[in-house]
Amino acid sequence: MNGFFQKDVISIRDLGKEELDSIFSATEKIIGLDPNQRREIARGKVLGYLFFEPSTRTRLSFQSAMALIGGTSLGIADVSSSAVQKGESLSDTVRVMSGYTDVLVLRHPLDGSSRFSAEISQKPIINGGSGTEEHPTQAIQDLFTIKREKKKIDGLKIGIVGDLKYGRTVYSLLHGLCNYNVDVHLISPESLKIRKDSTYDIKKKLSYTESTNLDEYIDDLDVLYMTRIQKERFPDEEEYVKVRGSYVIGLDMVKKMKEDAIILHPLPRIDEISTDVDSSKQAKYFEQAEYGKYTRAALLGLILNKNGF
Amino acid sequence: MNGFFQKDVISIRDLGKEELDSIFSATEKIIGLDPNQRREIARGKVLGYLFFEPSTRTRLSFQSAMALIGGTSLGIADVSSSAVQKGESLSDTVRVMSGYTDVLVLRHPLDGSSRFSAEISQKPIINGGSGTEEHPTQAIQDLFTIKREKKKIDGLKIGIVGDLKYGRTVYSLLHGLCNYNVDVHLISPESLKIRKDSTYDIKKKLSYTESTNLDEYIDDLDVLYMTRIQKERFPDEEEYVKVRGSYVIGLDMVKKMKEDAIILHPLPRIDEISTDVDSSKQAKYFEQAEYGKYTRAALLGLILNKNGF
């Protein structure tokens, strides 16, 4: 029996190196598989999505993953038009949805929402992003992209740049990187530095530096992970305008980078990476987005099939 | 040829005991069927949904039913973003949608909307809730749940509790119960008593009592059917607050019930049933929700296949 069968995927912290490796292998297998065989993996199975905050990208990534392996998706893309509006609890919504489907993906603004839901759901729950720190399938996608594009993760120098305070994906990625022997450089404006209270565990397992100066590291990085500085996170628009342009990657910056470095971004981007960078060979963020389809398909395939696929 | 083939399902009043029995048998068959065989029932068929008032639950129940039997669903989940906004009539919307699909489910605030639509549609129409009284697939689901959990319907003592004035499901359930030999107790606040003008037909076929006192009946019921007291039905919030907590089922109430009684609820609930009741053996409302998937799948299967399945 494979270890993911009928299991919840709540936090990247629950996944060790071995688990990650088996997801990566399954992903490579999915990519290489004949489409007809691929469609057998989830034939007749139904993925339910419950999005308590909108995330078109994550939803479509899951839907396309499910379609790739022959399954169907249904659910609530935006909770504002649902029964929850009538005062229904998360718990009831999850229980009813789990009666309609074989596996559920939940997106929710509150920390702990996924773990709570997993306790009451009859079907496996995948956390599609919750609270301020958890987005395990994004971290899996990011790690897979690094591994596939750089042929390894251990030994890499990884710069993570931008909004490190509010960016949910950053915390999940850092927890994922704890499984590897990497040098991490966190680069952000002072006001967007990583939260001390959230890195307590990370600090014990991962060596990282903090800086406000990207120039200092740019020529040495193997992986440059950019993030969006989200306007909606700032209480004050003036503060936003001040830091917004701080870390913009243009072709001038790319020229300083190693030939075989890669640039990643969880997307959507606004102007952190200028569009003329898109055609540089370092730019791998669109590949990263597409790999998300394959990693999610692999995860769903493992959850739904006792003996893997 | 099965009697539902290419037929509309507009009102529970159109279904006699024999028709209900054939839906119940088909439902049992669906539940027992091998998934691969199940998926053949609606293979390549398309269900269209047209929801002129939002009902995520009913929509997802139909979508999951269609997926279970191998079909696809598409449609308008919320009419506010549709052509209807441009002034299109219900009649035109139904005619166009019926050209895209094999069977249609319509949800509409107006009485008569489904019957009207059935007259102009080329494809069978299923009423997914209309006006103040009609919700036939909910009634089928409720009756099936009673039959499956209690092994019979005839001879049961059934309490229906809460908002009996505005609850669409209550009227449909009562009409469905007219086919059986049952004792019904209607229990509600004075201001939410069942409407006299709507029970004219029911009164001739069904013996029921009316009361404001649940305590009087609780220990004698075989089925306790709870309903939500809907805030949006009250013109006056003060009146709502007054009756809201009148009939709340907690563990203290469950203890008074028969060992083998069952508690049902069409969901969503707010606080009519406290959550600690969920794990009592009488609680069957989540099973009831899941049975809705199977009864709808059975109905769709009968409508779409000449000789049944």
Place this chain on the structure above:
Amino acid sequence: MNGFFQKDVISIRDLGKEELDSIFSATEKIIGLDPNQRREIARGKVLGYLFFEPSTRTRLSFQSAMALIGGTSLGIADVSSSAVQKGESLSDTVRVMSGYTDVLVLRHPLDGSSRFSAEISQKPIINGGSGTEEHPTQAIQDLFTIKREKKKIDGLKIGIVGDLKYGRTVYSLLHGLCNYNVDVHLISPESLKIRKDSTYDIKKKLSYTESTNLDEYIDDLDVLYMTRIQKERFPDEEEYVKVRGSYVIGLDMVKKMKEDAIILHPLPRIDEISTDVDSSKQAKYFEQAEYGKYTRAALLGLILNKNGF
């Protein structure tokens, strides 16, 4: 290899008579095909829809077309809840979506949006309506309806009536008709006459008259193509009220028409055609809507299959 394989469909102007004929043949083939064979055409393929302005009808037509040939659809029905809200560019949205899907349909208010998207997408783009003039799949549907119902297009007298200034479908239809030897009569209020600057190319290939008087032509037309006078196009409500009722087709008008004439309408209609006309034998607008499913299925089938189907 068929000429549409992996090709974009951006403008009806890119399609010559030969291309149109091959779509029409493919459509006839789809209509005649056994459902089981039909479902093989796009088995396991995914259509992505990206609607930057809502069009339930066009979306559902594409979704039903894809379902008919065995494929799946996913996407953004209404961009207001998507990542684009967070400031993402059209270009990024298209690139990410093209990684999730096999073919994309784009609806967008701006001229040129589809051609621009096709340049950056890895997957074929179908224009599902853009700017003021382009709606190629609607024109294909209209031309197919004429050909199927009248057994030919050459030699017909075609009246196009209503809002010729703002109606996107009218310009696409006129460009399509340039491939045929037809007499076209454009009939509209003065304030809604066709735009001079947009008919420069059409004028060189197509002979048409302009008039405000439908009565003059009604008894001579083979095809009467009605359009909706869209309230939202008028800056001034008074002006709208003035022209609104100018060209209403009732049974009195139908009586003046040739026995074998046909009435078309891209729908939705408001009151340009009274509902008692629906049952006249000239009324073909609901057939036209259904043909849209088959022409789109044919187009998708050609784009997705190297050697056709």
